[in-house]
Amino acid sequence: MIQNPIGAPASGAALTIDGLTVDFAGFRAVDTVSTVVEAGELRVLLGANGAGKTTLMDLISGKTLPTAGRVFLGEREITGLEEHRISQAGLGRKFQIPSVFRDLTVRRNLEVAACRNPGVFANLRLGFSPAQTRRVEDILDQVGLVTRQEDDAGSLSHGETQWLELGMLMAQDPKVILLDEPTAGMTEAETMKTAAIIKAMRGRHTLVVVEHDMAFVKEIANRITVMHLGRVLAEGSVADIEANAEVRAAYLGAKGIR
Numbered sequence: 001m002i003q004n005p006i007g008a009p010a011s012g013a014a015l016t017i018d019g020l021t022v023d024f025a026g027f028r029a030v031d032t033v034s035t036v037v038e039a040g041e042l043r044v045l046l047g048a049n050g051a052g053k054t055t056l057m058d059l060i061s062g063k064t065l066p067t068a069g070r071v072f073l074g075e076r077e078i079t080g081l082e083e084h085r086i087s088q089a090g091l092g093r094k095f096q097i098p099s100v101f102r103d104l105t106v107r108r109n110l111e112v113a114a115c116r117n118p119g120v121f122a123n124l125r126l127g128f129s130p131a132q133t134r135r136v137e138d139i140l141d142q143v144g145l146v147t148r149q150e151d152d153a154g155s156l157s158h159g160e161t162q163w164l165e166l167g168m169l170m171a172q173d174p175k176v177i178l179l180d181e182p183t184a185g186m187t188e189a190e191t192m193k194t195a196a197i198i199k200a201m202r203g204r205h206t207l208v209v210v211e212h213d214m215a216f217v218k219e220i221a222n223r224i225t226v227m228h229l230g231r232v233l234a235e236g237s238v239a240d241i242e243a244n245a246e247v248r249a250a251y252l253g254a255k256g257i258r
């Protein structure tokens with residue numbers, strides 16, 4: 001069990017969660033969760049329905065106020081800050097409902113997202129630098145939307161819209177990115193493409209991803225945190241988690257990860 005308070009963040013940690021807890025009228029949806037996500041890591045959050053995965057993301061992003069515990073982005077404590085302040089501090093989140101600008105082209109959506117990054121905001125009045133333009137083109141390529149770049153985002157398919165959103169997060173380049181079930185509603189082929197995009201983000205970005213599709217999880221995860229009834233049940237590599245008897249009993253079933 002990894003439930004001990006962590007205290008001050010270690011150097012190299014992108015996200016430090018220390019004893020995070022929320023009570024909803026006496027019901028503990030998230031119960032003393034502690035974990036450290038390293039910079040460049042891709043962490044998968046696993047757990048049955050109602051385990052507290054989305055609520056944990058709500059606590060990290062400031063959508064829900066914790067009852068106890070602390071959250072750090074890098075060395076900066078963000079506990080209790082308003083959601084938009086946490087976003088400004090460098091937390092990016094992708095929701096189920098897409099937040100693309102439907103009337104703007106795919107390319108323009110990426111340019112707008114890149115300008116939300118305070119580092120490039122100063123250049124906005126001067127137009128895009130060649131480096132910035134190259135970055136947007138790289139991202140169009142990475143998310144497979146080069147041929148759709150001049151189309152309105154509103155004309156994209158469900159899968160393409162999700163990829164544009166991933167591209168917008170890449171352009172924003174937040175310190176930590178939270179993705180809650182990024183393959184929900186996707187076909188098998190779309191799921192595989194999403195896995196490739198997210199895998200390519202690993203190392204360059206720090207990600208926490210909630211996902212149920214085990215083939216997908218095995219494809220992308222550096223480390224896995226398993227939640228059960230609001231608590232951390234286990235944490236480790238895919239192999240560690242597959243071999244963990246408690247995880248099998250609580251979540252994966254006797255046959256393990258497939």
Ligand SMILES: Nc1ncnc2c1ncn2[C@@H]1O[C@H](COP(=O)(O)OP(=O)(O)OP(=O)(O)O)[C@@H](O)[C@H]1O
Nearest residue numbers: 024027028029047048049050051052053054055056
């Ligand atoms: N605002 C709230 N008030 C009361 N209970 C809540 C609230 N938000 C979530 N819960 C409860 O907290 C528990 C955890 O919910 P959560 O949505 O975090 O689970 P999850 O792991 O994301 O599940 P799923 O895999 O179904 O998305 C559930 O029992 C849920 O009903």
Ligand SMILES: [Mg+2]
Nearest residue numbers: 053054055180
């Ligand atoms: Mg959820």
